[in-house]
Amino acid sequence: MKKFMNEAGSLAADSLDGFVGAHDDLVAFGQDRKHVRRRVLSPGKVAIIAGGGAGHEPMHVGFIGKGMLDAACTGHVFTSPTPDQILGAIRETDNGAGVLLIVKNYDGDLMNFEMAAEMAVSDGGHRIETLIVNDDIAVERTARGTGRRGVAGTLVVEKIVGAAAEAGLDLFSLKAVGESAIAATRTMGVALKGATVPQTTRETFVLGETEMEVGVGIHGEPGRSRQDIADAATIASLICRQILDDLEPAQGQRILLFVNGLGATPPSELYLMFGLARRFFEAHGLVVCRKLVGTYATSLDMAGMSITVTLLDDASLGLWDAPVHSAALHW
């Protein structure tokens, strides 16, 4: 395992230090460096807070800024932040309009955010709502189970909700906007190389020279199945087909198409995959009216990518297009 790092234990903190230093016009550390927040908060607005383990950079800290998040809490690598971190972010950003927590569906994140919310409500009298993003269709839906993971589609939810919050929506309405965005969003990913967790210097899964892992999340956990590697067009159809089957969109439906790099896949390959996915969905009668290609929700140094589709209507289109001024998304 080769990484640019000093020691495994400080990778997350060192990286965050570099991030805040690089974007100190937009963001600042919260108390004791336990979270990162906007340098200047918008008054009277519902605070939007997200968070999760480290190793997904630029998610979520890269989305802090006008039009998106107010604060983000980063844990250790692939480890949910602790309740005190989240509580600190709530205290520093809630200016009376309440707080909306955006959490990726996974037990660790849920429990830590839930504990923080309980403390914030009982000790601080904060009003808190939570959105749980579960866009990853690689996970089978079962009668009893955790349900689907939250992965790259979280970016879309954060952008849409962030824009709505900036527009002045109240906590209750924001939760509804977020739930619609979640319902309209699906993601699936493929890895060509596993992630190397710095502490263990081991890949979480090791693929053979001709294998790929289909249906991976963003924590280095194995995916749904291991398959022979295929050409890009085959991989694109495989993923797009499943998204299509799961979403069952109407002909002529407008979509946002988002191709996300998992960390070690270069822009040239991401654009190549985007081109194939775009053609696929257009051939199936959808209108690809918004596009995003880049490395936004990573799994450390995993080689791979995911494809996310969000069904758009006039409202969500407007919220997607609304100005955003964060380190990673800017328009």
Added chain:
Amino acid sequence: MKKFMNEAGSLAADSLDGFVGAHDDLVAFGQDRKHVRRRVLSPGKVAIIAGGGAGHEPMHVGFIGKGMLDAACTGHVFTSPTPDQILGAIRETDNGAGVLLIVKNYDGDLMNFEMAAEMAVSDGGHRIETLIVNDDIAVERTARGTGRRGVAGTLVVEKIVGAAAEAGLDLFSLKAVGESAIAATRTMGVALKGATVPQTTRETFVLGETEMEVGVGIHGEPGRSRQDIADAATIASLICRQILDDLEPAQGQRILLFVNGLGATPPSELYLMFGLARRFFEAHGLVVCRKLVGTYATSLDMAGMSITVTLLDDASLGLWDAPVHSAALHW
């Protein structure tokens, strides 16, 4: 070698197709898809054209847009574009004010751009000037030789010259602005893993588990020396020290600090390196007043990063800050 691609021969073209599809609000293909250009040109402005081999994405096509490039020509992987591509770009973007070509110093690029310029002058009566970027201090300066390579610092030159062109400077003045930017810019890179050229399915150089390649360019060619891998702080000092020695900046000098990923190094590690580099230069009395961290000038799937420093004065600072509206840089 694992890549998201259909066949090696079409990787560059397929990727470009995806890129143009993803950013068709900003860019369009030129004739016969031989170059990519702004969808809408600014009238009366000197045209700025860059180019080089494929495999460096998002450079240069990602920099096409208001405030930066008018067109970019992409060759095959790591192969300069051919003169007809460049000539086509000149013809489609020159609206009388002349054309400034920005070329990374390397014989292949120089010769192809030179042949194109000769044709454009003799056959088309275009006025052409050329800027040659040579920011890579890893290459020793020798009495006789090609001189230093052009690498990630090319982004800085393109941004500054692009802003000046948008402001209405004439061809002659633009060349002077560009030459100052080049004189003020230095880069050095380190790789942890070589690049895999798709046609040969071979890494251009293979590093052992505990080796790193110091002083790499962006074409997968070997660097200045192979060394034992070190921790991030050591690597950062190694590079920053050489940049400092080469630039010999005055105390209190303002600088732009740019940490660039070579393709397979994730944002978390780039930010970590940025933090270390920033502290280094600040400790040496420089003022890091502008910052850029991201994957902008790649070497296919090479794992590694480069550090670029540009000395800033009021003029170049203003040009750096001027609005830019391209796929990869946007403010």
Added chain:
Amino acid sequence: MPVLVRIGPVIAACCADIARHADRLNRLDGAIGDGDHGTNMQRGCEALLAESQRLEALPLAQSLAEAGRILVMTIGGAAGPLYGTLLMELGRAMSETSGTDDFPTAFAHAVNAVARRGKSGTGDKTLLDVLFPLSDLLAADNKFETTPAKVAALAEMTVAMRARRGRASFLGERSIGHMDPGAASCALLVAAVCREINGGRRA
């Protein structure tokens, strides 16, 4: 019995055993999760060790609750809230009752709180597949002698289960055939605690 135990040596024993097995726990977690369970537990145990003196000065119930809070604030991930809740609720329940006879009741209360926090139950392939049966054993005889061997067997039984909670649940069928890392760490910790309670003898 537990009220007679000094918490410092128990923490030290847990910390040592987790450190010794951290790599194995990471590896178990790598197979069906993200490969960090050993590292997470180690971080939590080290935080307890650092506060060991302060914890020893507190009444046992309060000291357990405080230890739980420390785990919650240092482990993160899934394990943090779960182990943290176990100790916090155990402490809370013990401070409301008194005497060792009520320990099984307090423990049962704490395990139920963990299940509520995790929205999980038996058979979900988690640390609860150790904790619930352990709670039943305690209720039956309120002894710590026999448990270490039994909990190891309990952890072993998670191998055949299909995960319905935690990261492993995302793998569906593929989660079968691997021991749950949380169950493994739980068995390990219970063994360490029992050993200390029984005077440092290995069971």
Added chain:
Amino acid sequence: MPVLVRIGPVIAACCADIARHADRLNRLDGAIGDGDHGTNMQRGCEALLAESQRLEALPLAQSLAEAGRILVMTIGGAAGPLYGTLLMELGRAMSETSGTDDFPTAFAHAVNAVARRGKSGTGDKTLLDVLFPLSDLLAADNKFETTPAKVAALAEMTVAMRARRGRASFLGERSIGHMDPGAASCALLVAAVCREINGGRRA
């Protein structure tokens, strides 16, 4: 002699030899460059092959010039302008002179044009370290019989050189000890051309 040669079979021979050695050329280029010289040359040769019939219909001088233009527009990189200039200028010089006696003069003119394009000379560890001596040989005897073996030796001589042009120059000292890929392809192509001129016999 050259005027008597049909260009189609020469192209076919070059194309076949480059294809056969493409991997070796890539590997040579990988050691001190970017590993694509074989692929680049193959792309150029295939473009010539595709236009072979059209080229054969032209007078030799014109056909060489046109072949050079095709190489420039398809190879790219350093090799495109260099090999392209060689043929374009050879064709131009031949159309201005006449008869085989002037071929060495035309060839020398073309090689000088390549050197101007590359701002390079002998000893820079490039294809010019084959082309310049070859030009001298032709000037001395205007024969193609003896050259193949000699050009192979010339390419071999680049191993000891330190590159001062092309990508390899960026490596400084590290460029020593490897054969220049351009010199290697040049030796190969000269050998193929000579073989065809001498009636398909391998020299």
